[in-house]
Amino acid sequence: xxxxxxxxxxxxxxxxxxxxxxxxxxxxxxxxxxxxxxxxxxxxxxxxxxxxxxxxxxxxxxxxxxxxxxxxxxxxxxxxxxxxxxxxxxxxxxxxxxxxxxxxxxxxxxxxxxxxxxxxxxxxxxxxxxxxxxxxxxxxxxxxxxxxxxxxxxxxxxxxxxxxxxxxxxxxxxxxxxxxxxxxxxxxxxxxxxxxx
Amino acid sequence: xxxxxxxxxxxxxxxxxxxxxxxxxxxxxxxxxxxxxxxxxxxxxxxxxxxxxxxxxxxxxxxxxxxxxxxxxxxxxxxxxxxxxxxxxxxxxxxxxxxxxxxxxxxxxxxxxxxxxxxxxxxxxxxxxxxxxxxxxxxxxxxxxxxxxxxxxxxxxxxxxxxxxxxxxxxxxxxxxxxxxxxxxxxxxxxxxxxxx
Numbered sequence: 001x002x003x004x005x006x007x008x009x010x011x012x013x014x015x016x017x018x019x020x021x022x023x024x025x026x027x028x029x030x031x032x033x034x035x036x037x038x039x040x041x042x043x044x045x046x047x048x049x050x051x052x053x054x055x056x057x058x059x060x061x062x063x064x065x066x067x068x069x070x071x072x073x074x075x076x077x078x079x080x081x082x083x084x085x086x087x088x089x090x091x092x093x094x095x096x097x098x099x100x101x102x103x104x105x106x107x108x109x110x111x112x113x114x115x116x117x118x119x120x121x122x123x124x125x126x127x128x129x130x131x132x133x134x135x136x137x138x139x140x141x142x143x144x145x146x147x148x149x150x151x152x153x154x155x156x157x158x159x160x161x162x163x164x165x166x167x168x169x170x171x172x173x174x175x176x177x178x179x180x181x182x183x184x185x186x187x188x189x190x191x192x193x194x195x196x197x
Numbered sequence: 198x199x200x201x202x203x204x205x206x207x208x209x210x211x212x213x214x215x216x217x218x219x220x221x222x223x224x225x226x227x228x229x230x231x232x233x234x235x236x237x238x239x240x241x242x243x244x245x246x247x248x249x250x251x252x253x254x255x256x257x258x259x260x261x262x263x264x265x266x267x268x269x270x271x272x273x274x275x276x277x278x279x280x281x282x283x284x285x286x287x288x289x290x291x292x293x294x295x296x297x298x299x300x301x302x303x304x305x306x307x308x309x310x311x312x313x314x315x316x317x318x319x320x321x322x323x324x325x326x327x328x329x330x331x332x333x334x335x336x337x338x339x340x341x342x343x344x345x346x347x348x349x350x351x352x353x354x355x356x357x358x359x360x361x362x363x364x365x366x367x368x369x370x371x372x373x374x375x376x377x378x379x380x381x382x383x384x385x386x387x388x389x390x391x392x393x394x
Binding site: 034035036104105108111112114115116151154155156158159161162163164165166167170181183185186190191192194195 | 231232233301302305306308309311312313348351352353355356358359360361362363364366367378380382384386387388391392
């Protein structure tokens with residue numbers, strides 16, 4: 001987007017403080033008033049940036065919300081090689097990312113918007129560039145005695161991501177007996193090479 | 198709800214055809230125009246039932262959409278006892294339930310509404326009364342050599358439900374290499390008792 005914007009202006013550098021003000025206002029509104037009420041006019045009023053300027057920088061409200069609510073890059077440190085410990089640390093970090101008021105407001109609303117035909121790019125790129133590679137690193141650091149190399153790590157990541165979506169956003173569907181379910185023990189079992197292999 | 202309604206009326210039996218017309222109109226609208234545009238006034242116009250009558254039967258638009266879009270009771274037949282086969286059949290049926298235009302329109306919109314404080318009852322009850330027991334039946338039909346009895350079946354169900362949510366509603370987050378991912382092989386591995394147990 002930056003290249004496009006640069007190409008468009010008459011030589012004047014883009015004022016990045018405007019972007020930051022708009023994104024900050026969007027984050028605050030999502031956490032305070034929720035997805036539906038985070039409209040471009042509410043964002044304009046909060047940030048002091050006119051709606052027309054916002055629309056020149058983000059083609060739609062949905063794309064602005066995606067940019068504002070993209071999951072943070074995980075701050076995990078290098079894996080220890082202890083798969084159980086690393087996997088639980090990873091699960092806890094992703095669960096925490098989903099638990100923020102910002103994520104709770106934005107993510108289900110974005111999923112609903114995608115079903116109504118809104119395009120999705122930043123969320124895609126952010127997961128591909130951050131959480132997935134961090135997950136591959138956890139598996140790579142573990143030995144072949146605990147991670148079967150024939151398993152597609154994306155399949156395991158999707159189980160983990162999915163269980164966190166269920167626990168974070170579908171709480172009432174649960175009818176569950178335990179308070180704080182965790183996927184890690186089952187994933188450890190699923191990753192293990194078959195006996196005698 | 199039926200008991201409440203019976204208690205409320207002046208002895209006249211409730212006209213169930215009105216309920217059916219409203220629910221049918223809601224289903225059609227969800228599939229045709231999506232979650233946002235399925236308003237009470239659109240449902241009233243489509244069904245011919247006045248909005249005031251609709252609100253007497255469902256306290257909110259969200260509760261009407263839940264009733265209309267609750268996942269169907271699974272029609273799986275009894276498990277065969279072949280865990281791989283039964284689990285894949287179960288996964289395929291749940292995936293198919295999520296793939297209907299009705300479910301695609303309703304489920305992400307409902308998840309978003311729950312985050313904005315809307316109560317959720319029917320979806321909860323429907324999963325508890327239908328898909329979860331059908332899943333327990335699949336595990337119960339398999340022998341202890343393939344299902345470790347110490348595993349909580351709800352944990353495994355949540356992995357499966359979650360991976361289906363990811364594959365059904367977060368397609369662009371994927372960056373996946375394979376076309377039609379399936380959770381069954383990993384779940385089979387996770388369920389297996391430890392070697393030597």
